[in-house]
Amino acid sequence: MKWHFTKMHGVGNDFIVLDGVRQSIQMTPERARALAHRHFGIGADQILLVEDPSHPEAHFRYRIFNADGSEVEHCGNGARCFVRFVHEQKLSGHNPLKAEIATGLITLTEHDDHTVSVEMGQTRFSPEAVAFDVSDLSSKQIAQDTVWTLPLDNGDTVALSLVGISNPHAVQIVDDIQAAPVEEQGPLIESHPRFKNRVNAGFIQVLNPQEINLRVYERGAGETLACGTGACAAAVAGIRRGLLQSPVLVHTRGGDLSIHYDGQSIVMTGPATTVFEGIVDIDALVNTFPK
Numbered sequence: 197m198k199w200h201f202t203k204m205h206g207v208g209n210d211f212i213v214l215d216g217v218r219q220s221i222q223m224t225p226e227r228a229r230a231l232a233h234r235h236f237g238i239g240a241d242q243i244l245l246v247e248d249p250s251h252p253e254a255h256f257r258y259r260i261f262n263a264d265g266s267e268v269e270h271c272g273n274g275a276r277c278f279v280r281f282v283h284e285q286k287l288s289g290h291n292p293l294k295a296e297i298a299t300g301l302i303t304l305t306e307h308d309d310h311t312v313s314v315e316m317g318q319t320r321f322s323p324e325a326v327a328f329d330v331s332d333l334s335s336k337q338i339a340q341d342t343v344w345t346l347p348l349d350n351g352d353t354v355a356l357s358l359v360g361i362s363n364p365h366a367v368q369i370v371d372d373i374q375a376a377p378v379e380e381q382g383p384l385i386e387s388h389p390r391f392k393n394r395v396n397a398g399f400i401q402v403l404n405p406q407e408i409n410l411r412v413y414e415r416g417a418g419e420t421l422a423c424g425t426g427a428c429a430a431a432v433a434g435i436r437r438g439l440l441q442s443p444v445l446v447h448t449r450g451g452d453l454s455i456h457y458d459g460q461s462i463v464m465t466g467p468a469t470t471v472f473e474g475i476v477d478i479d480a481l482v483n484t485f486p487k
């Protein structure tokens with residue numbers, strides 16, 4: 197079966213975007229892994245699938261698959277590409293656009309310069325919001341902890357803020373983003389047994405109260421050049437810790453994002469770039485993909 201796809205990126209976080217409205221797309225973890233593979237496939241951090249909605253107020257359903265094949269709740273850089281794709285492919289002229297994600301609705305507005313603002317939806321800070329297991333901790337410990345101290349298997353101990361932007365984030369402050377132990381600590385945090393659904397691991401360097409550097413070791417994808425929900429989680433965690441104030445300019449390795457937070461809702465603004473379109477024979481790809 198042949199699928200038309202569009203390759204896009206949001207500040208270097210790259211995606212394969214599929215129209216599941218006018219095409220019959222049955223996504224599986226195996227197909228997502230094959231598509232995302234940098235050598236045997238097309239190559240991407242995530243696969244984005246546009247579908248007809250089930251929510252009465254949504255224009256479309258927005259589904260996200262990581263490079264490891266896992267389906268996840270949200271993708272911020274992907275949301276900006278999603279709305280640009282919907283407009284460019286003339287799937288809809290609605291602007292703002294309402295998209296249905298796993299935890300509800302998000303609102304997307306494409307501006308004349310093709311930057312996009314996304315109202316990111318639900319933001320939560322409890323351990324449950326990121327499936328962080330505290331069943332062995334006393335209620336006193338839980339009440340005290342807004343920053344969680346976590347020993348890692350390599351002997352390091354990290355101080356994590358937990359933020360749910362529909363998807364789970366654990367963010368820490370570092371002094372120097374270039375020297376941050378992203379490759380060493382990232383996988384250990386991502387797959388730490390306390391995170392029952394794994395987690396995205398953010399590393400923040402505060403430059404001033406309205407500007408940070410950020411790197412993210414993403415759940416199911418490894419370190420990416422940028423992470424939109426990670427930028428939101430970092431900004432909100434910094435604001436709640438009294439280190440930052442809205443709006444926050446987030447410098448990622450792939451470019452800059454602007455995060456506004458009013459204590460209730462988060463609005464992220466940044467670019468969305470179309471790179472190329474193509475056709476892929478998904479059955480042939482999966483058959484040639486090394487098992």
Ligand SMILES: N[C@H](CCC[C@H](N)C(=O)O)C(=O)O
Nearest residue numbers: 271272273363415423424425
């Ligand atoms: N790796 C993330 C999904 C993609 C998030 C990121 N690419 C973004 O822009 O928010 C997760 O497993 O929750």
